[in-house]
Amino acid sequence: MKLQRTLAPTSAPLSLSNLIGSLPGLIGGRKYRERLIRELEAKFQARGVFLVSSGKAALVVVLKALAASSRRRRVIIPAYTCFSVPSAIVRAGLEVVLCDVNPRTLDFDFEELERLLSEDILCVLPTHLFGLPADVRRVVQLCRTRDIAVVEDAAQALGGGSEKGLVGTEGDVAFFSLGRGKNLTSGTGGIIVTKSPTLADAIHAEYSKLPAASFGETCRNWAELVLMRAFIRPTWYWLPSGLPFLGLGETKFYTDFPVCRMDEVRACQLVGWDRRLAKANTDRAACAGKLIMGLNQGFNGLQPITHPDGVYLRLPVLLRDRVAKHEACARSQKYGAGVSSSYPTTIQDIPELAGRITDRTCPGAQEVVERLVTLPTHEFVTESDRVKIWRVLGVSEPRSRNTGARSAPVDQCSSG
Numbered sequence: 001m002k003l004q005r006t007l008a009p010t011s012a013p014l015s016l017s018n019l020i021g022s023l024p025g026l027i028g029g030r031k032y033r034e035r036l037i038r039e040l041e042a043k044f045q046a047r048g049v050f051l052v053s054s055g056k057a058a059l060v061v062v063l064k065a066l067a068a069s070s071r072r073r074r075v076i077i078p079a080y081t082c083f084s085v086p087s088a089i090v091r092a093g094l095e096v097v098l099c100d101v102n103p104r105t106l107d108f109d110f111e112e113l114e115r116l117l118s119e120d121i122l123c124v125l126p127t128h129l130f131g132l133p134a135d136v137r138r139v140v141q142l143c144r145t146r147d148i149a150v151v152e153d154a155a156q157a158l159g160g161g162s163e164k165g166l167v168g169t170e171g172d173v174a175f176f177s178l179g180r181g182k183n184l185t186s187g188t189g190g191i192i193v194t195k196s197p198t199l200a201d202a203i204h205a206e207y208s209k210l211p212a213a214s215f216g217e218t219c220r221n222w223a224e225l226v227l228m229r230a231f232i233r234p235t236w237y238w239l240p241s242g243l244p245f246l247g248l249g250e251t252k253f254y255t256d257f258p259v260c261r262m263d264e265v266r267a268c269q270l271v272g273w274d275r276r277l278a279k280a281n282t283d284r285a286a287c288a289g290k291l292i293m294g295l296n297q298g299f300n301g302l303q304p305i306t307h308p309d310g311v312y313l314r315l316p317v318l319l320r321d322r323v324a325k326h327e328a329c330a331r332s333q334k335y336g337a338g339v340s341s342s343y344p345t346t347i348q349d350i351p352e353l354a355g356r357i358t359d360r361t362c363p364g365a366q367e368v369v370e371r372l373v374t375l376p377t378h379e380f381v382t383e384s385d386r387v388k389i390w391r392v393l394g395v396s397e398p399r400s401r402n403t404g405a406r407s408a409p410v411d412q413c414s415s416g
């Protein structure tokens with residue numbers, strides 16, 4: 001543990017007034033929940049909106065709703081994604097099928113996807129990883145004729161996309177996460193949106209079986225949010241990030257997570273979500289743009305992965321090779337730069353899935369594991385943090401836009 005300014009790899013804005021303003025939810029915040037549902041329906045032109053305890057819980061509910069009217073049991077996901085995704089599929093009693101990814105886009109390898117689409121596939125999950133919109137239209141084109149549902153995993157991309165195609169509106173159904181490091185947070189939380197009246201009815205049938213969140217769970221979530229708000233700041237983040245038992249930023253495969261309705265405190269805490277989200281996403285895209293400018297000047301084998309409509313929950317960058325990644329992550333840890341190694345393995349290599357998924361290699365996903373890092377883009381990243389991040393990545397000659405001065409070598413990187 002090193003007492004120094006330390007950036008979190010990701011962080012969602014949360015004001016004190018949002019936190020305090022959520023307390024009336026403890027004694028009845030139904031009207032806030034209903035207002036939130038109406039606002040989300042309007043935003044996504046949805047026929048059904050459901051608020052649940054997490055993104056994983058949202059996926060379980062959607063999968064059970066789809067499986068209720070089908071004999072198909074297999075779900076295609078990218079071979080490089082958050083471990084919560086296969087966790088939810090297994091929890092829903094379904095089978096994981098992996099499709100390799102294209103390392104340049106992090107989207108599906110579409111040739112392989114086409115080969116995998118067969119009569120026993122229930123649904124496909126295009127995933128808007130790190131806030132980069134996936135090509136959902138292409139997935140829909142492939143799936144429509146085969147009667148396969150398209151479930152957008154928009155856990156990391158709330159508010160992403162453009163007027164022409166908002167993330168979450170092109171598939172049959174989409175879910176978002178309101179977890180702690182997401183575009184918008186309520187501690188934990190999940191949103192399901194669908195335009196399909198039939199699917200809305202099927203999801204409603206599953207949703208109505210869910211228990212409400214317990215009082216204890218509601219209070220614990222709120223207390224965690226208070227702590228998060230205090231310790232996510234760069235002045236304090238060195239403390240929780242230096243305590244390995246907290247497991248901050250770790251992705252885990254586990255199936256015994258709560259699947260319940262979102263409580264009123266969380267719904268109440270999301271009042272004003274649209275403005276808060278728009279500002280956070282604009283700030284992130286601006287920060288990502290500046291980081292990319294510096295990387296492009298560095299000519300150091302760095303390949304930022306970009307999209308014109310990306311909301312950049314984090315900025316993904318491919319480094320030269322596994323060694324460059326290892327060195328950059330070690331330097332980041334030393335200087336508190338918030339550069340993260342992201343998911344540690346492909347989904348194929350999750351030990352708990354051994355024997356549950358077909359044994360195969362996914363070279364695209366493997367390359368991403370070996371070369372990808374993510375850069376922080378959140379509200380706490382300052383101009384001098386960006387310089388620190390460039391140096392950690394070994395960008396040898398980013399010129400300061402104001403002075404034209406060259407940066408110092410990485411060993412002179414300030415840790416203050």
Ligand SMILES: Cc1ncc(COP(=O)(O)O)c(C=O)c1O
Nearest residue numbers: 054055056082084155177178179
């Ligand atoms: C791509 C992706 N899908 C699903 C999830 C699950 O969301 P939650 O953490 O809210 O359960 C996450 C969470 O980080 C995610 O990144």
